[in-house]
Amino acid sequence: MTSRLTAREATHFREKLLRWYDENPRPLPWKSDKDPYKIWLSEIILQQTQVSQGLPYYLHFIEAYPTVRDLADASTDEVMKSWEGLGYYSRARNLHAAAKFIANERDGVFPDDYTGLLELKGVGPYTAAAIASFAYDLPHAVIDGNVYRVLSRYFGVYEAVDTTIGKKIITQLADQLISRDIPAAYNQAIMNFGALVCKPKAPVCHSCPLSNRCGAKADGSIDLLPIKSKRLIRKQRYFHYLIIIDGDNTYIEKRGVDDIWKSLYQFPILETSGVTPITSLQNWMPGYNLHLNKPKTELKQTLTHQEIHGLFYIVRDFNADTLPDSWVKKPISSLDTLAFPKMIRTFISDYF
DNA sequence: AAAACGGGGGG
DNA sequence: CCCCCAGTTTT
Structure with a gap:
């Protein structure tokens, strides 16, 4: 299955989204400069974690470990203590391992392309795309929970997004939609839009700049999307x-x-x-x-x-x-x- | 392809 | 109580 968009469809979506982002910026501390270390750190912290929960940890890490070398030189116990309470502790172990790798094997120099970033422990497709776009302005589309939600609703994707086929559909859409000119702004825009407008519950459709062409809005299936197939056993x-x-x-x-x-x-x-x-x-x-x-x-x-x-x-x-x-x-x-x-x-x- | 991995917040 | 969160790794 392939999902091909016309250039006109893609352009409309992209421009409406970017205009919205212009009017609704979200200042976050790791966006103030293009230091890949800060961007990497913030992205690892924010995996499956809300900004409000991760922010204090980010501020602590930057103060305790201002550079990747400082982080690499810290002890395991110290890094784990810094991470205490944040959850998903493999992130902290992988973060530390990657810091040592960068400091010791790469002379402190961050990988500067998508493939190189992917080789870092704890960096998967989402995080590699995020760093590549935010730090290096490379046109890799981020695909996170927000993107699954926004795209499945707007384009009416009824395939479950937690399946291989569903992921492929969303990925193809995302790759066609990202701005080649300003990929960083586009990626920020779609995630903020998902967090603030196209929210999981009670999305703000009445003030949504995309609602007039939103597939889910048109057939009243907003609360059904995105569809997820797996259920949880505790x-x-x-x-x-x-x-x-x-x-x-x-x-x-x-x-x-x-x-x-x-x-x-x-x-x-x-x-x-x-x-x-x-x-x-x-x-x-x-x-x-x-x-x-x-x-x-x-x-x-x-x-x-x-x-x-x-x-x-x-x-x-x-x-x-x-x-x-x-x-x-x-x-x-x-x-x-x-x-x-x-x-x-x-x-x-x-x-x- | 599915399961495991934390903890907090919202409805 | 259930779902979601700027996902990745292991099985």
Whole structure:
């Protein structure tokens, strides 16, 4: 399936959109100059993240790591701490890896074309197009959630956009629509337009400069588009955390497994498949008879594909002979400087 | 092609 | 409660 537009259709869309953007600019700090480092950083932070949520993190990163070399020279723990609370932590790990790659293998010089950008860890088609256009004025069309929505509505795309065919249709449309003269402005324009006018819910069609030729508007299918086919299944998990009080110290470990929250810290953990609180460590440390009091606190955190139930047990008389190698004894006061998942950070703040 | 990966905000 | 967010990587 191909979606070819006439030059007239494309020009109309493009010019209406650019005119709207002229009248509705959105000043953001990373747009003030064309520093690819700042643009890259902002784009990674904004992946699946709203501007309002990512902005404080961006400001912190720029201050803590003014250049890609500063970021490359930071420790993993420091970078993870800077990212704490923002979610999708692979972004932080990939960001750090890419910074080291640029600083050490490329002498601090950013790739300056789409293909080169794509080789950076954490940079996919969207981010490569964004950097290529914003930093280098190259004509690569960004395709993000806004673009899927705007184009599927305007051009009446009823193919689900989360399928190969649906993505291809949107991509072909986007590639025909982007301005060859001012690709950066065009990309900014369509994303802002999607965020402010052609919104997911309650789009502002009455003041939309494109509504007179909008396919979805014409057949009343605005709230049906874009169509998505996949539905979400959420798994329940039960994490039992041992808060071992040893004077002014406690024990923590770093999550290194292939699972959520990799590279963040946690208290010693036992996972069960059911809700029932545990009362001993028999299944994990056979022969060690320790009675666990009922959890001091229970917290729940909902992630995209799982719901985590955190049960926090206070243990004051822990004296097992041997401890797992991964456990590290730390002063309770030092926990502030390490990165923990949101739920654990909440517990620490409330309890200590 | 599908699943996994966080956390916050809006209706 | 469900959907969405300036998506990418892994399976």
